[in-house]
Amino acid sequence: MSTPAGRTILASTIAKTFVPELEEGLAKLGRKPLLVGFIANQDPAARTYAEYTEKVCHELGFAYEARDVQKEDLEEKIMQANVDDHVDGIIVYFPVFGGRQDQYIQQVVDYRKDVEGLSHIYIHNLYQNIRFLNSEQTQKSILPCTPLAVVKIMEYLGVYNKILEYGNRLYGKTVLVVNRSEIVGRPLAALLANDGAVVYSADVNDIQKFTRGDGLSKIKHQVTDVDISLKDAALQADVIITGVPSPEYKFPDEFVKYGAVCINFSSVKNFNVSVKEHASLYVPMTGKVTIMMLLRNLLRLCNNRALE
Amino acid sequence: MSTPAGRTILASTIAKTFVPELEEGLAKLGRKPLLVGFIANQDPAARTYAEYTEKVCHELGFAYEARDVQKEDLEEKIMQANVDDHVDGIIVYFPVFGGRQDQYIQQVVDYRKDVEGLSHIYIHNLYQNIRFLNSEQTQKSILPCTPLAVVKIMEYLGVYNKILEYGNRLYGKTVLVVNRSEIVGRPLAALLANDGAVVYSADVNDIQKFTRGDGLSKIKHQVTDVDISLKDAALQADVIITGVPSPEYKFPDEFVKYGAVCINFSSVKNFNVSVKEHASLYVPMTGKVTIMMLLRNLLRLCNNRALE
Structure with missing residues (x-):
């Protein structure tokens, strides 16, 4: 059997292919959705990821706001963002407390703003192969990034x-x-x-x-x-x-x-x-592809909320 | 300082004090609520706990049904019980898969049938000190057993x-x-x-x-x-x-x-x-007190569903 010299394909190359779809989605939406990222840890990896997300958001025409919060305040701050009409999507950078308390916090994010697609309803729909949130099949379910x-x-x-x-x-x-x-x-x-x-x-x-x-x-x-x-x-x-x-x-x-x-x-x-x-x-x-999916989910969430 | 000889108080003694409240609740409800227990593991402790729960249920006038299921079928079986009008409460005996997959399964139980009070909404209400499920304050939230x-x-x-x-x-x-x-x-x-x-x-x-x-x-x-x-x-x-x-x-x-x-x-x-x-x-x-709380929660769930 021959030994082919395999090709490396970088995520950045693949990520670029989603730019037209995202730009088109933004144009259709006709406004600049706001993604809020909560940083409640001292993990430099979280900050790097947040900064990169912000950079991509700005390049593509999304609004991004990093919010530094004390871990004790995180639950309240998420709850405020859940009901804030200006906020379209929420991402929390983990770990914060570690273990199951972080999973609790993840579920505090309103599923209608959960760009990561980790709300129980989305994971449940994935396992059950259910593609829509409503019986009229107008609101698409979100897949985890x-x-x-x-x-x-x-x-x-x-x-x-x-x-x-x-x-x-x-x-x-x-x-x-x-x-x-x-x-x-x-x-x-x-x-x-x-x-x-x-x-x-x-x-x-x-x-x-x-x-x-x-x-x-x-x-x-x-x-x-x-x-x-x-x-x-x-x-x-x-x-x-x-x-x-x-x-x-x-x-x-x-x-x-x-x-x-x-x-x-x-x-x-x-x-x-x-x-x-x-x-x-x-x-x-x-x-880099995951971040594109985050923004794809953000647009889908905006469209779902517009149909409510 | 004197060294008092402390008293041991058994859970069975305390559990008994809830019998009148549970009997009164049953009489008011006017029917025999059904609690379904899913056993999907080979853990003898789970079976013992299920058998004890069944015994208490029968003594007090609740219906109890243990359902042995394959772990691969557990999610489907819970979903069926969620929409089965004959089922008032659901308990799952863990561990089944272990770790986070068990937490996923726990959240598959409809919160309206979750006698253990472990659904995200109940835990969230507890942390937020929110005592009711609805703004009219007719449906009481459930506390974890x-x-x-x-x-x-x-x-x-x-x-x-x-x-x-x-x-x-x-x-x-x-x-x-x-x-x-x-x-x-x-x-x-x-x-x-x-x-x-x-x-x-x-x-x-x-x-x-x-x-x-x-x-x-x-x-x-x-x-x-x-x-x-x-x-x-x-x-x-x-x-x-x-x-x-x-x-x-x-x-x-x-x-x-x-x-x-x-x-x-x-x-x-x-x-x-x-x-x-x-x-x-x-x-x-x-x-033994925990099982009384399970039944207390079961009555509360029946009352909440009757108000829907």
């Missing part, structure tokens, strides 16, 4: 086959997702299965298989525990997606089948550069 | 001073809560602070102080980080409440001031029996 960014990256890379019907465009594809967090890994596995892929979802404990199941009645994914090694799952995978937060973790090159697509959404690079000796396409980071 | 059980135990033990105004009956009292989980410790600390107590909330990392704050505008608790040792906080406490899940953990007797009230809500006993050489009143377990 990072899983959505990975889907859009896979579309850009041609993994989604546009000749197939919408909702079936990953049919025949096998994907490995190394991460099963409730923020990214599990919703991503469900999204990909809902689009027709066979997905192996790996976490430190085990490997699960997400499929859409057979039959017309199976509108949503099914999950089964499978007894397969990471290597065996990986060697079947057309796409390998990693999201391990540890800088020490590196996905072994030899687990990547020749021609596979490799995408890393962790903030640290989970693949060696040498993965390109196996992979055909390699996306080392996804953050 | 275990924190509510601890409050009721404190009322029984005379810690709440009924001469003081409602909402101020812990004024002048200092309480230490050793546990700051999102399920019990943190909501409990907030509840007690909302009732006027000074609360030290300890977890493995630090100690925080919950107070209601001063002034008429401060309707809800305030939280500050404090630099105090567990021993110093404990020695100020009129009430010490523990909820450490580890069987190895024992709260040191010498940290308990003479005459203090000691309550343990962990499923393992966090106090030595010898704590009674310091404590005036000692409640070793709270589970």
Whole structure:
């Protein structure tokens, strides 16, 4: 088997392709939506991310306001922003308290302003493959930013086959997702299965298989525990997606089948550069696409609220 | 200082005092509400708890149905129970998947059937000291079972001073809560602070102080980080409440001031029996009161739904 020299595709390249859609959306809306970012920690990574988001907002014509707050005041400040008509979207930079208290805070954000798409109703709709918020199907549900960014990256890379019907465009594809967090890994596995892929979802404990199941009645994914090694799952995978937060973790090159697509959404690079000796396409980071999805969600939230 | 021989008060003794209220509530309702318990794990503790709940339900005149389900089917089964008019209350026995996926599942339970009071809206109302679900103040919010059980135990033990105004009956009292989980410790600390107590909330990392704050505008608790040792906080406490899940953990007797009230809500006993050489009143377990609160919440949910 030949050893193709894989190409690196940068998130910035993919992110650019969303500019026309966002500009068009803004023009249709006819006003400048305001995204508010709450910073209640001393984490320099949060501030960098906030500053980058602000830069992108200003370049594209969105308004952005960073609000520094004491962590004790955060809940109240979010509640005020929830009912403030000038605020269209809210993002909170975590960690603040850490652990479950942060998940509580995340749910304090009104789902109608939740650009990250992490409100229970959105995650529930994703798992249930429900695409609209109302029965009239005018208000579209929001997808969580990072899983959505990975889907859009896979579309850009041609993994989604546009000749197939919408909702079936990953049919025949096998994907490995190394991460099963409730923020990214599990919703991503469900999204990909809902689009027709066979997905192996790996976490430190085990490997699960997400499929859409057979039959017309199976509108949503099914999950089964499978007894397969990471290597065996990986060697079947057309796409390998990693999201391990540890800088020490590196996905072994030899687990990547020749021609596979490799995408890393962790903030640290989970693949060696040498993965390109196996992979055909390699996306080392996804953050810049995620911000585009944040703004795409912001426009959708504005449109949903306009229909209320 | 004298060394009083403290009394042990069993949860079963306190639980009995709620029987008349529950029977009266049932009579007013005029029908037998159905509580459904979902068991999707192999944990014998969950089954024991389910069987005990069933026993209490039958003794008091509530209907109870244990439903064994595969964990893969749990979400669907909860959704079916959510829209089934015959089901009045739902309890899920955790852990099922463990971690955040269990928290996701908990939020799938419709808040109108959530007897445990763990839906985001209820926890949010607790933290914000909001007592009703609607602006007409006809539908009462639900309090999470275990924190509510601890409050009721404190009322029984005379810690709440009924001469003081409602909402101020812990004024002048200092309480230490050793546990700051999102399920019990943190909501409990907030509840007690909302009732006027000074609360030290300890977890493995630090100690925080919950107070209601001063002034008429401060309707809800305030939280500050404090630099105090567990021993110093404990020695100020009129009430010490523990909820450490580890069987190895024992709260040191010498940290308990003479005459203090000691309550343990962990499923393992966090106090030595010898704590009674310091404590005036000692409640070793709270589970049986918690089940009474579950049924009290069930009646409240029935009444709330009848008003819709």
